Amino acid sequence: MAIVVDVADAIVDLLNSGTWDQAIVAERTYLPRGTLKDGDFESVKVSVVPRNYEPDMITRSMADEDVWVDIGVQKKTDGDVAQIDPLVSLCESIATYMRGRNIGTVNPVSCYESQYSPIFVPDHLEKFGIFTGLVTVKCRTVR
Amino acid sequence: MADLINTACAWLGTQRKAHASSTVTYSRGSMSVSVLATKGKTLGEMSTENDMVIVASIQDWLIDAADLVLGGSAVEPSDGDRVTDSDGVLWEVHSPGDPEPVWKWADSFRRTYRIHAVEVG
Numbered sequence: 001m002a003i004v005v006d007v008a009d010a011i012v013d014l015l016n017s018g019t020w021d022q023a024i025v026a027e028r029t030y031l032p033r034g035t036l037k038d039g040d041f042e043s044v045k046v047s048v049v050p051r052n053y054e055p056d057m058i059t060r061s062m063a064d065e066d067v068w069v070d071i072g073v074q075k076k077t078d079g080d081v082a083q084i085d086p087l088v089s090l091c092e093s094i095a096t097y098m099r100g101r102n103i104g105t106v107n108p109v110s111c112y113e114s115q116y117s118p119i120f121v122p123d124h125l126e127k128f129g130i131f132t133g134l135v136t137v138k139c140r141t142v143r
Numbered sequence: 144m145a146d147l148i149n150t151a152c153a154w155l156g157t158q159r160k161a162h163a164s165s166t167v168t169y170s171r172g173s174m175s176v177s178v179l180a181t182k183g184k185t186l187g188e189m190s191t192e193n194d195m196v197i198v199a200s201i202q203d204w205l206i207d208a209a210d211l212v213l214g215g216s217a218v219e220p221s222d223g224d225r226v227t228d229s230d231g232v233l234w235e236v237h238s239p240g241d242p243e244p245v246w247k248w249a250d251s252f253r254r255t256y257r258i259h260a261v262e263v264g
Contacts, residue, residue, distance in 0.1 A: 036199040037232075037262040047195065072195045076263075078223050121192040126238050127199075128261055129223065134193050 003107075004050040007067045007139050010103040012048050015071070018097060020090060024073075032072050041076040041130050044090070048072075051136065064142055067109075071098075071135040079129050084120070091116050091133035098137045113138040152250050160207065168227040169206065174213040180226070181205040183249075183257060200262040202234055205249050208256055220246040220258045234260035 001009075008028045015026035024044045032047035034040030052068035073091050077083040095114040103109045114137045121132040164179040183203025190197045204226055211218055222245050224236040238245045239259045249257040 031196065032194065033196040033198065036197060037264055039264060041197075049194065070193060072193070074195065118192075121195075123190060123240060124192060124197060127188070127190060127240050128197055129235060129237060130197060132192060132195055134195075 003065055003141065003143075004053050004067050004069075007103065007109055007141075008048050008050045008069050010109070011069055011071065011098070011137065014098070014101070014103060015046060015048070015094065020093060021086060022090060024090070026071070032074075034074065036076075036128055036130070041074055043075070044087070045074045046071060047074070058142070062142055064140055067139045067141075069137050069139065071137065073131075073133045073135070074124075075131050077125075077129055077131050079125065084125075084131055087131045087133060088119060091119070091135055095135045095137075098135070103139065107141045107143055109139050109141040111137050111139045149252050152252055153254065156207070156250070156254055159205065164205075165229040167204070167206075167229065169211060169213075170225045170227070171213055171218070171221065171223075176210070176212055178206050178210040180228075182228075188261070201239060202260050202262065204234070204256075204258045204260060206256050206258060208254060211256065220256055224258075225263075226258070226260055232262060233264040235263045236260045 012026045012028050024046045026046040026048055028048045049070045051070045054066040056064045058064050075087055095116040098111045099114040101111045116135050118134055124130045124132040159181055160179050164181040166177055167180040168175050169178050183205055186201040188199045188201050220236055226234040236245050236258055246256045246258045249255040
């Protein structure tokens with residue numbers, strides 16, 4: 001399996017086995033997509049999407065391999081701060097949880113950086129009442 | 144001299160209401176009112192941010208300002224209000240995007256609201 005798929009799957013497993021302030025179900029996908037009228041955003045929707053792959057030769061036979069994975073967190077809200085704050089906390093918790101974490105795949109992979117940006121997407125909140133937060137995790141392995 | 148445009152708009156408004164509208168329930172929290180509303184334009188909407196796609200239908204509703212009375216008071220439409228149409232479809236009032244507000248006047252004489260809503264169920 002491609003390293004990007006292995007890393008994304010490992011992140012899905014980590015998220016689904018983690019303990020969070022609210023129930024989440026993470027899913028790996030290439031095109032995170034939901035339909036408002038079908039209720040796709042009534043519970044917290046977590047989409048894990050491989051974003052970037054950067055191999056970098058460190059010797060003639062070994063390479064650093066960087067994999068960036070996006071973790072999208074989405075939920076329908078009524079726009080109230082009281083409903084949005086816990087979702088911001090959830091995103092922040094995910095970013096903190098992932099940072100520095102070793103994830104078990106065929107090769108040791110270290111998540112050396114995580115970033116929570118944008119904190120929310122104003123357009124989604126204004127037009128649909130949907131909170132969208134994006135955590136990007138950067139992981140590295142050596143092969 | 145009578146304002147012919149104003150008079151014509153008022154007449155058109157009564158015709159729209161009498162012949163091109165259906166009864167909907169307009170609600171805000173626990174308050175609701177049955178009003179006659181006309182469907183405006185419908186758009187399929189896809190909003191993408193970092194490749195995260197939200198698919199939704201957007202519908203405008205034309206409702207006479209005088210009919211929008213909640214809790215005994217005339218109100219202006221507000222973000223998060225809901226419209227249940229005659230087919231039972233649920234719509235939620237939202238801005239179609241900055242800088243457009245959630246509603247605007249549908250006529251020059253401030254009789255009818257054009258309210259923007261998205262289908263939520």
